[in-house]
Amino acid sequence: MALSTVSPPAIPTPEELWARAAEELATAGVKGVTIVWADNNGIPRSQTVPIDQLSSAAAYGVSLSSLFAVLDSHDGTTFAHEGLSTPSGEVRLVPVIDRLVRLKGQPAFAWAPGRQLGADGCPTAYDQRSVLERQVERAQDAGFTVRAGYELEFYLARDAELTPAHRGPAYSPTALLRVDEFAAQLLTDLAADGVPVGQLHAEHGAARLKVSITATDPISAADRQMLARQTIHAAARAQGLRASFAPVVDVAGIGNVWRLHSSIWRGRENLLVGDGPHGLSKAGAGYLAGLLRDLPAIAAVTAPSVPSMTRLRPSAFSGAYAFWGIGNREAPLRFLPSTTMLGSAHANVEMTPSDASGNPYLALAVVIGAGLAGIEESLKLPDPIQDDIGTWTEDKRSSLKIRRLPITTDEQIAVLTENPRIEQVLGADLAGAYRAVRRSDHLWAQDRSIEDVIEGHRWLY
Template sequence: MTATGVPDVHAPDVHELTDRLAREGVVGVTIGWVDNNGIVRSRTVPTAELPAAARRGVGVTAVFAVFDSHDVITFAHEGLATPSGDVRLVPVVDRADSVVPLAGQPGLAWVHGRQLDADGDPWPYCQRSVLERQVDAAAEAGFAVRAGFEVEMVVVREGEDFTPAHHGPAYGPNALREVDEFTRRLLRDLAADGIAIGQLHAEYGESQVELALSALDPLAMADTQVLVRQTVQSAARAEGLRVSFAPVTTAAGAGNGWHLHTSLVREGRNALTGDGPHGLSDVGRGYLAGLLRELPGIVAVTAPSAGSLLRRRPGYWAGAYGFWGVENREAALRLVPASRLLGPEHTNVELKASDASANPYLSLAVVIGAGLAGVRDGAELPDPVQEDVGAWDDARRDAAGIVALATTHEEQRAHLLGSALVRDVLGADLLGAFVACRDSDAAWAAEHTVEEVVASHRWLY
């Protein structure tokens, strides 16, 4: 079914798909979506009910759009100010591999969901539809988009004391040797679930592991990012481990980023690559300039939680300041250029201020929207900064026009509401619900210590 509720003539026969799943021993299909806090929500139907779910959806309450991170329903958004209302959660069965039997959860399969109103028409709070609109806008401008996530996680022993599963050294094989069984199971399960990765390694933070997802089109990448969570958590559970993707897992720790890489493609070639400064084309300069211009509003969507704000510190490669650099990992926007070894198709832009508390569909949507606007406007790109600006004094940063990105709810809220680009991409209704969720989270955090805030988010992602 398409975003407008019209049947897709290219979709697989759902009855044949259901029969195949049943023959493979699948007894239930979980339909998942991601809310405005980056939390995955779901409904599970018996396999035999998949055709009915694909035809008319599964009923869910409209107020999921205003659940906050603590499962409190906030009625502060006028459009969803009562407990009344129902929407239809419809599995997106548009390809033969849309429904994935889960290697780590035998007998269960996963499919991503779209939210429609009770009549089957588009619902303004459906996050997936927001990304679909931006993909269509890119196509109208003559571009396809490629996207990838780097997924950081902290792996601990099962239990209440948050015991590290490995003890480093960072990036070392000895660290992963402590979690060999988990690594082997995870690689097998990722492959079985159809998830392609480029690499996996022990990261810098305590007991941290990172895997890099291979680039895909935006919708496929957002879907894959969600499926990765299920696959990783199941593999960890099978080995007596537990994984946290949260932006911060301890008050003093490095925290987890889910760095977002994007590029534009035109006529089959990377449109960011060119013969201009730093190997950029005019399109590449406009795309990067558009992201830089809208950065405060973008990161309010891509790293929106109380944990995100705690993580946004200089020296942690978390994108604390609003500037760009060429291969500068302290920059909020890092240009990864082409090279003779990597080839001209490699050019991409990495957004550092991105984490698991963001909805991946909304994150990709605002990034694409800002980049396309920069290309359309011919936005001017300033010179890159190749230093750690956190080591500069205020006067030097002021002279360079470099400002810190938001570290308080009030600042981030102002950036959300002050960005015409974010409002245009999300739509007024969804933006209103998103801000209401952030306000509710901030009100909870204001009454708790930093340690309590960190602990409350630790197992949400």
Template sequence: MTAVDEARERGRELAAALAADGVAGVTIAWADNNGIPRSRTVPVASLPEVAVAGVGVTTLFAVFDTNDAITFAAPGLQTPSGDVRLVPQLDRVTRLAGQPAFAWAPGRQVTADGGPWAFDQRSVLERTVARLAEDGYSALVGYEMEFGVFEPPQDDDEDALVPAHPGPAYSPHALLPIHDFVASVMRDAEANGLRLGQIHAEYGPAQVELSIAATDPLTAADQQLLARQTVLAAAEAHGLRVSFAPLPTLAGAGNGWHIHTSLWRDGENLLAGGPEGPRGTAGAAYIAGLLRDLPALAAVTAPSVGSLARLRPGFFAGAFGFWGVENREAPLRFVPGSALLGEDHANVELKVSDASANPYLALAALLSAGAAGVEENLAPPAPVGEDPGTWKKKERAAAGIAKLPTTQAEQEEALAANPRIAGVLGEELLGAFLAVRRADAAWAQEKETEEVLAAWRWKY
């Protein structure tokens, strides 16, 4: 049996099982260069053929900006002509507990003849994982996802934000007004195959955080998209609105989507270690690689105008380039193992990450930067246990600590000057990514920051 025959047969089996469960359609999702989920939904009966040939989508999704406008400034995508095929990943088909008439699957974009398409973001992470495996590495990735939960608009005022819970921060009391919603998220997540670590009221009014257990990178990226769909469906069912935006409003708390990673070789976590840091030079080199590439990495993991507005000193957002052990102001926070959790629990948390990042590109860039540090046997500077934002400029300069890029132009400069991170995306995809970033920046240039945040509040 050929691969095409196998895909068609698997599609036929899935279609029959889903139809028997009352599923009407399968939503095939991907994330664009703004981190915004896009999709096509097909009748369940068509799944056998869609599993083989996919469904057609325009090439121009690669150059949609955050406002759904199309920029024709990217080489190779300068006309309205062109089509690619969106192929569902059948091993990830999930019936949605919160939308029982629908199933969900991540998709890959391929050329009309089924070949690789340079602008497909999921393929970038697939190649990165394959390269790591060739070098003897694997990785574990876990997400912490913060979001705001709000009441529906009052008196047709779409800009009014009414927190669905008033706090206090981290209190069980805060979740009482939204306990039905939280319960639905937990039940639906389990039914959808998402293993949650915890869910709680976060620091800001209306803010909630959920964590997803660590898994392999591709699964982690897919699950990040699935988690969004799960949360939004639960909110819709309970008459609530959810904002995943990096900063829903200047007066509120920012939403970081922190990425926890660990690099493994021969069954060993290279980051294993206690409060003093990784016990081996390879784990320290992984941190050094991330730190070296952090300005360019942040241009991929926190790329939007909202991301830059969130990047404020003193807000646990990681505004300066340094690392620390359990330092929540550090953009790179080493989380040590312990006698209770085991040394293999150790990982590095990237705080400069949010919903406006394409998860596949973010993980590909992050893992590539860390692995390069290991291969080059880099050594990081000493960890910092304080908040450099409280230091004088000359103190930060003496410690070699600089502020991360704060404008789109600075992020682009950092990305263009870094062949490792730019090379992960590839020339064509990088061109589309930067064209979208420029389009967003140009649109926002003459507007107040609050107006931009309001326009993008519900996009992600």
């Protein structure tokens, strides 16, 4: 029997695939690709390349100053970190092509998250996305996977003077009716951009809305959080509105929490479900205990800005003290157990001291790192607290060793410096840059009124 002489089809090279993608996008009317990353203040930063440069950007990246790692919230560069103490240095910002999305609300542009690579083609020590990738790999090496998702709260204004787009009441269909066109466009655009939504509703307080993003793997969760911001801003602009994700929008307001939900799994088994105390498995209890132990340092990453600390008020559902509870909205770690109706897949822990000023990749990385350390060390979980402990006396809180979460930059720096586990997650170089940025933000804010500080952060995220 004669052998076939027909050659198998050639496998396209990555460059050929990138060129095809660029051609398809250009034919559809896309003019440019915006490559986005989040800095150490949670602020999205970007570089945009013309669509005919996509293949080159995917192969070689685009030039980026290494000093973005020490850029503070107000675009000031601090040289207080020894590793980045001169204006010299360059990295390459490379788009993650398999996350490329044509933006429904900005049809002339595509969007992709970026990675910061050095001259050797490897991630730099300051690349926040790789910090999260390392923790995901650490979990996998230990036989675990993590699922995570964000709830995004934001203020919807009719103008820069903060005229509210709706005046409530919370959870009311009437409130949503007042922003009906925006709500419809937002749900349409998020779906088209590949951001699955669990729900949308009017939150407590005038003009506030919440979008819940469906849980997924941690890297996708961080990417979706970044993409959702862009989509929300574009939908608001299309309707003549403006969205603010700031932790505090005005002194009298409630502020915006970005609740971070997570769960730890072994195969198809959610380890936040078990036959141990409080309905947890041993590993699930260790995960939660790890989060609780490191919560002050975690909060310095997940809610790091000066307005973030202003928002952490007792008896305000903001999670001002380090403790955990079952369904307790005052708890910064709120355990949501499985139920007969929802099943075991829905058990998760919600972290409240989390907002838009926290880089989502770093936020998820420190959560995973702290939780894994708790499992590795078989930490014991104290009993949950179901009260509003803001109403307790200081003596009562002290007797249970319940600490207030950091409310000054000095306290943030101290808990970060003294926590070897969080330092190890971030890496020494990035941890040093991160602390320098926090000090720079503090210096900017220290001689300003709280009203001016809040106004200065209002439209950053």
